[in-house]
Amino acid sequence: MFNSSLQQLAAALHSKKISSIELTQLFLDRIAALNPKLNAYITVNPELSLAQARAADVRIAAGKAVALTGIPIAQKDIFCAQGWRTTCGSKMLHNFIAPYDAHVISQFNQAGAINLGKTNMDEFAMGSSNETSYFGPVKNPWDDSKVPGGSSGGTAAAVAARLCAAATGTDTGGSIRQPAALCGISGLKPTYGVVSRYGMIAFASSLDQAGPMARSAEDLALLLNVMAGYDERDSTSLPRATEDYARDLGKSLAGLRIGLPKEFFAQGLSNEVAQAVEAAIAEYKKLGATVVDISLPNSRLSIPVYYVLAPAEASSNLSRFDGVRYGYRAPEYGNLADMYEKSRAQGFGAEVKRRIMIGTYVLSHGYYDAYYLQAQKIRQLIAQDFVEAFQHCDVIMGPTTPTTAFNLGEKGDDPVQMYLSDIYTIAVNLAGLPGMSIPAGFGSNNMPIGLQIIGNYFDEAHMLNVAHQYQQVTDWHSQVPQGI
Amino acid sequence: MSLTLDDVHKVARLARLAVSAEEAQLAQSQLTNIFGLIAEMQAVDTQGVAPMSHAQDVTQRLREDKITETNQRELLLSLAPQVEKGLYLVPQVIE
16 A cells, blocks of 8 residues: 555545555554664654544545545655644754644645654755754665765655655755655655745745655646645745646657756766666657757856855844744853854754854855855856756756765765765756656666756646656656665 | 864854854864865856846735734743743843
8 A cells, every 4th residue: 555656545545445544554653663764754743643634534535535635745844834843853943843834734734635744854954965964864765874865865765665655845955856866756846936935944045945755756746736836925935827737747758858968967977877867868769859968057156156045045044043932942051142152052963053154154244245146146147057958958857966875974074075966956946947856777786866857947747747758668766675 | 265263263153153162173174175165156257147036036025014913922932942921031131
């Protein structure tokens, strides 16, 4: 049952083959058995989950079910969910019980989905390996000596290990796509503004975007149908007509023009990832696609630009954690300033403090023009590269990551090496475009490889169609880690 | 560009982060490396390029000036580390 697609689960629930309570309990039992090894979840609360399942069963019996009613979905621990401990992977919020629901959570609640638990993540979503979590690293289900990627590493591991039917993530610089690639699952970061950020704990507000993570493109479409939509409580939420993101899944890819940016296949890309991506492109040609060589000349600047803009926004967003209204307060302190400084020093981990300091520096007097303003200007150039590229192609494809999952601890002491692992994903966030990663093979060590698909603004339904057609002729996405 | 220890202490104070001497040493070398990565940006000619702050060209919306939040005083106070008589408690600021 835990290998079923969302549509199969919905059919089983509607035909009363299984109740939502039974299904939820099945996943809770799997979590109890496997989570001690994987550490994919920070919080499970069977009482809250089963209460939702009970209500879902009543709703199904009354014939009022919709697509996800009764289906257990894991939520990244960045989303506030009323009554649930919501930690954002930080000691700062280790005992914070959210007093309200994020928009994403209330959308799932309205659909009658079950909140199965809160998944582990890099602290405040700052990291690419899940090793910055206060609650310990997540293990990659394909090899527990490897990282699952980050920051949505708990979600990626939970989906790969079948510890939930599907789940949510957030992506500021690759945090959905990179862990999806490293754990062999599918993940979609929508166009900036498609999913409301209300109640999603802020990291870098102009880049943060929530999206679905699941086992197939078809499942992603059903999740995005629930997550997307205008919300006046997020000032950057876009008022748009409701879409059915599954509407084009079955369309033919004949005539599809795939752009291949030469910068994504240059130095730094491992041979095995390059070969898997090339094989995927060959598969697309068989499906009727053609290939166009394109260039994103400024994409090499996306890492420097990102490490100015994201820390600048983070230093501002994280100033709210002062040990007064909520969150951690140091046990001993002198005056008010001392209380702030000690509470923040003890409540934040090393990576978060590093980024707060970078951000504070680049925004400080005398440096603003040289760093922040210059980064915003180059951001414009990076976005323009994509505008130009989409004159010649319908989607852009390339690797999601330069290598397969690296070893736990391998990059722990060197922030710069860690930052470079997001080389192919960051430009998409800077431009605000939708991007996804789908499984496209395995490396020599049997670790998953992801194919990145980048679409034009608001082209999610088309991208899902492109991914779904590939998943009709390949079975990389249905591989299950050994022992799972 | 390389940061001095003084720079690190100044930034930490602005960010309200207590740092020990040992942490400041480590931060100095790590932040210097990170600014080395960022330095590549400085050579780019951006004359005449408009800064981009957001992906979508949208302006802030206005809304009707009416109350939309409900009073949740007790719930919100229950999240605070220290409260007394319905107020947040902090060290004395004014003598």
